[in-house]
Amino acid sequence: MAHRTRTPNEGLGRLLEQAKWSRSQFALIINRMGADAGMDLRYDQSAVSHWVRGTLPNPPVRRLIIEAFSRKLHRTVTHAEAGLPPAARDQAAPGIDTVEEIVDLGRADMDPSRRGVMAAGLFSAALSVPLFSGTARAADAPPGEPGRTTRIGAGQVESVRAMTDRIADILDELGGAHARPMAAAFLVNTVVPWLRAEATEKVRKAMWSAASDLVYLTGWMAMYERDHGTAQTYYLKALKLADRAEDHVTYCRTLRGMSLQASNLGYGPLALRLADSAAEAAPKAGPRLQAFLTGQQAHAASMVGDHRRARSLLAATESALMRADNRRESIGGYDQSAYAFHISHVLYEGKDLPGSITALQHALRVQPANERQGRVHFNAVLAQRQLEHGHLDAACASWGRFLDDYEHVSSARGDEHFATMRRRLSPHRKARSVRQLSPRVGAVALLKA
Template sequence: MARTRIPNTRLRALIEETDWTQGGLARAVNTVAAEAGLVLRYDRTTVAHWLTGSHPMPRVRPFVCEALGRRCGRVVTAEEAGFTGQGAVVAAQLAPANANGLVGLLHQLTGPVPYRPARTRPVSGAPGTGSVVGVVRTPYMRNPASLFFTRTLQAQGGGFARGTLRTYLTEAVAGQLRGVRGELRRERYAEASQLALVLGRMYADDLRNGEAQRCYLAARELAITAGSRELTVIALRTLSVQAHGLGHLRIADEVARAAVGIAHGTPRAVRAFAQAQLAVTAASCGERGDALRALSEAESGVDLDASGRHPFECYARADFEFQRGEALLALREPAEAMPAFEYALAARASDDRRGAALTRLRLADVLLRLGRVDETRSLERELREHGDGLRSAAVTRRKLELGRSLLRFGGGRRAV
């Protein structure tokens, strides 16, 4: 006997509250899922089925709740949306940043999870704004494991060795957090914070932004436990970069300003790192004066020669010039942005294949915007020669987008 479906009146009430059409909800769910690296092509008929009593797949339900929650401005649970009997899809909250919490977090990263902008937004008086009392001494920032995995990310992309890093964090680092006291505690938690940041960057490079966000939030909590302003600033800045890349511009700007606000007393490279991101977010929000001031302050802290330095204790010129280009693009000055990206590309370390690929792609965007199609095709050829083999979903997606953009232009010889 066929099961009789019960219309989902709770979901219908939420759709009415959001003032969305069924197609509007479908598009919002597709967007939230895309942030987590999941491709959905839902339309109004999909939502119509849900309203008649069908349920979305378990892995999709969190994305539906997140889309509704963003529109309503509050948390929407699966039960409130009328999706009953799926306890496993209730969003897990970030566990305390201790050994068990870190292991639990890592075990949760088994599939796509929604990116939640609301969790990135800084809360007044929350840990990380006023409770970080010290600066971790420089030797703690030179952890060899974080150096190894950062260079692996740069050379191979986020899809390479991510499982190895997760295992290392779960089986080695988390165990070292148990029962430690004093200076050793600060050292261990600082190491865990660095590695959680690198793991998050690997997930983000694979377009799995929900998992990346959880890693970044864990890294921030670990940094606070370590008493490290340096690492707290870096974690906040990374959260801002992610929010900006996903189009949550106001949140990105709030977090960038929070990072700058607590960076006082940290080394100049850390302050520059925070200011460079503020330049991008301020420019994106139309705050030209703030953006230019932040760029000027950031430039004064750039390391002219970062070769051989640990990435957590320096701010390389190539990375700053990339941010300068992004800020100038946001200020709608592509002609001024182009030399910044050219400088960034020339300054990239030879083993930073991922950074070079992303810089070439951004430079190609600018050249195409300026109508310099032949030069754009030349960059596309360079990408084929030097960027192949990277296990980076972010690079792959942008290369496809560049190829589609070039198809709109006639004339010139296609790259082979």
């Protein structure tokens, strides 16, 4: 039986205006769609008025409402946009929650000005991570996009993977603030309709896998934009997509990303649990992926004080890298620079500050030239540790190199490093090296204002 909510449904009212439907017309459309689905519905204008005022239609009717607007507006309309809670999981189409939530996340991400009002919630240190089941079937995927007869093939899958690579390149060169809205727009406008298009079982699984990679990358960017609740939500959606695709590799890469997020926030035990789960989820990982996973395990182990295990995992990481080829991967890539950065983390957690600094300097020497965003982070961390070690002049030199790249990168993580630099240099403002750096700092501050 229908029941009332406390507030009018403004979302449904907006959709009626966008569709240019009267309430009587909408009632007739829902009745007709219900008949096509074997439902005997006899709604009229007054029923629609009740919905707009806040009455909730029964769960099967909610899905008809979503489909009606999706057909009319030629885009994916979600339950949240229509102001309607989705049907209970056992009544909804399989996978519908994952896809709809990706659409809602992506639409907010497409407009950076809306991110402050996103209802993604805070980072949870006690979340339940879905297990990899590997039992999904293509037939379980959501039905085709309402009103569409689109059929996709291998070409569309390759388009998603190619676009993911391009976005990763933009991320490296210009920062997440530029790349993340692009990823979100591509997800919402292109990938979601393809997820719901007709396809063979092989192509459908490949599309779910490619989409999982892109969702993971978008979460990675949200993480480095300090939007941790949104990042965690993206990661959970990537896990579900990877599971549906039976893609063990993307699943474990995503768990590893979640471990890195936890370690960045200081949750050592959670970081280790996620890193161990990632390694366990990829028993047949190639050597580069193995290094990618064990390097993060080493970092997390050092955070909880298990330095013996951390050193053992670093040795396994080095061995795996020696067996890896030179192929660059936009997602899940791991190289000598990343390995040296993990060494630095482990040494720092073990109170070996000089060794940590030396490892960071090596990481910068071997870092690929096109990874500007990576240099921003590496140089900023190096400068902070050099200052902690009492080497002010060296820290200022590292912060100077940080500024070389930071002025070209739009990134919340870079902004945070810039603020940290100004705060930590303030007590030393009379020192010669700080006075020499100050005009540059002021110029960049004006540029970023």
